[in-house]
Amino acid sequence: MARSIWTGVITFGLASLPVGLYTATEDHTVHFHQLQRNTVDRIRNRRVNERTSREVPPENIVKGYELAEGEYIIVEPDELDQIAPGRSQTIDITDFVDLADIELVYFDRTYYIAPRGKEYTKIYELLRAALEETGKAGIATFVMRGKQYLTALRAEDRLLVLQTLHWADEVRDPGKELPELPTHRADKGKELSLAIQLVDALSAPWEPGRYHDTYEEKVRELVQAKAEDQQIEVAQEAPQATNVVDLMSVLQGSLDQARGQKTDAEPRPAKKPPARKTARKPAAKTATRPAAHKTPPKTTRTPSKARQRSTGKSDLRQLSKAELYQRATEQGIEGRSKMGREQLVGALTRTGHRRKKSAA
Numbered sequence: 442m443a444r445s446i447w448t449g450v451i452t453f454g455l456a457s458l459p460v461g462l463y464t465a466t467e468d469h470t471v472h473f474h475q476l477q478r479n480t481v482d483r484i485r486n487r488r489v490n491e492r493t494s495r496e497v498p499p500e501n502i503v504k505g506y507e508l509a510e511g512e513y514i515i516v517e518p519d520e521l522d523q524i525a526p527g528r529s530q531t532i533d534i535t536d537f538v539d540l541a542d543i544e545l546v547y548f549d550r551t552y553y554i555a556p557r558g559k560e561y562t563k564i565y566e567l568l569r570a571a572l573e574e575t576g577k578a579g580i581a582t583f584v585m586r587g588k589q590y591l592t593a594l595r596a597e598d599r600l601l602v603l604q605t606l607h608w609a610d611e612v613r614d615p616g617k618e619l620p621e622l623p624t625h626r627a628d629k630g631k632e633l634s635l636a637i638q639l640v641d642a643l644s645a646p647w648e649p650g651r652y653h654d655t656y657e658e659k660v661r662e663l664v665q666a667k668a669e670d671q672q673i674e675v676a677q678e679a680p681q682a683t684n685v686v687d688l689m690s691v692l693q694g695s696l697d698q699a700r701g702q703k704t705d706a707e708p709r710p711a712k713k714p715p716a717r718k719t720a721r722k723p724a725a726k727t728a729t730r731p732a733a734h735k736t737p738p739k740t741t742r743t744p745s746k747a748r749q750r751s752t753g754k755s756d757l758r759q760l761s762k763a764e765l766y767q768r769a770t771e772q773g774i775e776g777r778s779k780m781g782r783e784q785l786v787g788a789l790t791r792t793g794h795r796r797k798k799s800a801a
Contacts, residue, residue, distance in 0.1 A: 447585050448557065451568070451594070453534040458564050459557040460532075462585075462603065466551060471660045526584045532592065532603075534579035540595055543578065547606045554594070554601040565601065572596035573762060576781045578604075598761065635692040642699040757786045765789065 445461030452458075475484035488497050504521070505513035556565040572579065572595060579594035591606045615622070627633050659674075666673050757765065765785040769777040774788045 445555075446552075449530045449532060449583070451532045451534065451554070451579075451581075453568065453579060456564060456568075457531075458568065459561055460554050460565075460601075461557050463553040463555060465553050465602070469654065469657060471657055471664070525587050526589055529584035532581045532583045532594070534581045534594065536580045537572075537575070537577040538580055538593075540576055540578040540593075543593060543606070546612055548593075549605040549607055552603040552605070554603050569596045569599075569601050572601075574782045598763070632689060632692065635689070635696060639692060639696045639699060642696060757789055 443463050445463055447462035448460070449462075450457045450459050476482060477484060488499070488502060489495065490497050503518070504516045506516065507513055556562050571577075581592050581594065582589055583592065584590070591608055593604045593606055595602050595604065627636075663673055665671075760768075762782045762785065765782060766777060768789055769780070769785055772789065772792050774785075774792060777785065777788070780788065
């Protein structure tokens with residue numbers, strides 16, 4: 442069982458919710474010690490006076506802000522402690538904004554939020570459901586470990602997620618920082634059409650478990666190979682940049698290859714065993730990025746019989762937001778990425794009525 446790294450209260454209006462904050466991710470990087478070559482002697486980092494080359498104890502170290510070359514403003518550690526914000530006890534939501542309006546570049550770290558006790562699960566779910574239905578995120582600031590954070594509280598399938606955000610002055614302007622950007626939009630033509638077809642051909646459902654950190658895997662294989670005196674595989678060279686002159690042929694070749702891979706990957710039809718009722722496994726969730734910012738790729742999966750029967754508004758309300766979103770995608774409902782759960786239900790109901798009238 443994970444331990445909370447912060448405990449406090451979420452407040453919105455006059456309501457308050459005691460919660461704990463939990464880390465949502467973990468580091469899997471392979472860590473190495475530094476050794477002197479041809480020995481097993483560890484290398485240590487020491488604080489050394491640049492002028493005298495002598496080691497300086499921590500109590501004799503102060504901070505200096507450089508005004509000009511060789512000219513510093515000295516700041517003592519206790520002076521920083523005096524102005525440091527105290528540990529906050531509340532995440533006070535001041536605004537609710539459309540989740541889709543927060544640009545991806547602002548999102549930083551992800552944390553899970555859990556209620557501190559069963560007696561608080563009702564108000565926890567109430568806040569979660571309200572955020573999910575409206576497609577909103579609660580904006581708040583709080584202090585943890587001597588640092589103030591701007592945050593966005595958003596809803597996942599069964600829990601609340603807290604995203605720390607970059608402050609506005611921390612986000613760089615790409616127009617000023619990047620040396621080269623396109624001066625105009627891509628023209629509608631054969632090249633763009635091929636590029637769109639290639640994207641469609643390579644589209645697949647989002648399944649995080651399909652993707653692995655292959656470099657870290659190779660680092661572990663390298664360590665294992667060296668431990669067993671085995672030969673090490675050499676990485677392949679990076680591909681060369683595409684020649685703009687040959688862009689059409691490259692796109693067409695890529696499209697043909699993608700379609701060929703999909704055809705090869707399709708299983709041959711076989712006799713199906715008798716259907717057995719099994720519990721549906723919930724789809725994998727990720728907290729790194731809000732679902733409102735991504736449009737699920739088009740799929741050709743046939744809806745289940747239960748979904749085909751669910752045409753009325755009351756039946757649609759029994760589906761999860763992810764299932765409603767998938768149906769909206771299959772039916773080509775425009776603006777679905779910005780719709781809340783009730784809006785999706787309404788749009789699907791209207792589409793169903795139009796289809797019944799057309800059939801009549």
